[in-house]
Amino acid sequence: MPEYRYKIRQPNGGVGTGTLEAATLEAAATMIRGQGAELLDVQPVEAKGGFLGALRQVRVDFGPSPRDILNFTSELAVMVKAGINIRSAVEGIAEQIENPKFRRMAKQIRLDIEAGKSFSEALSRYPKVFDPLYVNMVRASESAGNFGHMLERIAAYLRQQLEIRAMVRGAMIYPAIIAVMAVATTIFLLAFVLPRFSLIFAGKEAILPKPTKMLLDLSSFLRTYWYAVVGVAGILAGGFYYLIHTPRGRAWWDAAKLRLPLLKRMFRALYITRSLQTMGEMINAGVPMLETLQITADVSGNALFARMWGSVFRSVRAGKKIAPPLAAHKLLPGNVVQMISAGEESGRLGEVLGDVAEHYAMELRNTIKAVTAMIEPLMIVVMGLVVGFIAMSIILPIFKLSQLVK
DSSP, X not given: OOEEEEEEEOTTSOEEEEEEEOSSHHHHHHHHHTTTOEEEEEEEOOOOSHHHHHHHHHOOOOOOOHHHHHHHHHHHHHHHHTTOOHHHHHHHHHTTOOSHHHHHHHHHXXXXXXXXOOHHHXXXXXXXTSXXXXXXXXXXXHHHTOHHHHHXXXXXXXXXXXXXXXXXXXXXXXHHHHHHHHHHHHHHIIIXXXXXXXXXHTTOGGGSOHHHHHHHHHHHHHHHSHHHHHHHHHHHHHHHHHHTTSHHHHHHHHHHHTTSXXXXXXXXXXXXXXXXXXXXXXXXXXXXXXXXXXXHHHHSOXXXXXXXXXXXXXXXXXXXXXXXXXXXXXXXXXXXXXXXHHHHHHTOHHHHHHHHHHHHHHHHHHHHHHHHHHHHHHXXXXXXXXXXXXXXXXXHHHHHHHHHHO
């Protein structure tokens, strides 16, 4: 029978822990409550003995994906709007969740609700799964009494963010695949095809064209010092990864993405859409402005945009307007800053932000289509030029040798 580790609040106010055996997690919780104690937490204990136990110890227990969180929120919204109380709704959904870690989270959320916590308090225990935006919007709906409607809005927000992420990823993956194929083809020709022709050209180096000599030397270098090439490539890749995960390197890379040819429009539209949509949703949900600005800075996805929203936060905290620091950073177009200023003056800021975010979401889609349409033939042309150059460097000396023989 499975073993469970529990934490309880004792009658004297102290916290106690222990283990017990039960058929299910629910049965364990019922047994503990039957003893008159307040249940704080209960989790299954992983088996440690035997081969299977060892496997359980080394298995990777992945957390929920964004799609899992979206499905959870959508199903919860439907059930709550149908009149099912939140505890029963979470319990029903938890039984259908396939991800083991997320299923345990959902069951613990239900136990927390049974213990008297609000839904937002139960969610806040898992900040890596339910971010501050999610928790704050839920908390605002609990106060306003429009819980089901707010869950629908959160689900719509998550769905749109998921679609945007998929579009951007798709736009970047295809060119990356073509680039990898081009590099792999070039390495194959240099490392395996050219060496076969080097035997034909042996002793005739004086009559070889310069491109052929250069490629033969490069091929010889790759075959002799391949380990050094691989090592240097690995060091450069690791160094770049480390660089962009440092504060200064991250700021440099985020600034570079806003200057890259072909891609700068896409990245700018992405960050504007994400920032304004997040801010608009939270304002419409009734989340306080300072919390909204902090969360917007965190989810913007770009160090420069985060710095801009940080300036707006400090301006609002000092009792000033939103528009001046936005205009000073020059990351948003002037007309967008003007619309935000007008929305702030009229008291319709959330609505204005939503409209602007929708416009830039459409622009992002169109930009991604345009970028993909431009990059695809460009990469094919570059790949063709590289392969063609190598092929001509091989064919030209063969023709020259055949003429000498005649």
